[in-house]
Amino acid sequence: MGHHHPSTAVPSNIIGVAVLATAVGAVAGLLFAPKSGKETRADLQAKMKDAKHKGMEKADHMRHKMNSKVDTALSKVHDATDSLDEAADKAAAQVKAKADEASRRARAA
Secondary structure, X not given: OOOOOOOOOOOHHHHHHHHXXXXXXXXXXXXXXXXXXXXXXXXXXXXXXXXXXXXXXXXXXXXXXXXXXHHHHHHHHHHHHHHHHHHHHXXXXXXXXXXXXXXXXXXXX
């Protein structure tokens, strides 16, 4: 039986909002800093790169956390399915045994 694994991707809009908020704060801070344009651009590039890196790290952490939770849930579902299969097999064997016994009794009578 095939199993479908749900997507655990972190919505890109959450990451985008976090990166954008960091970028806006960095730009505001740099615009009010008394530096040359070249220094300001270099600082802005560094802050944007840092914000992107932090956003990617956060997204990766969230993805791993979600994958772990999904794996745990799938494991529990598989265990429950296995238990149900075993119970169904046992019940079917008991029904067959009783039917065979009834059939033997009917032939003997």
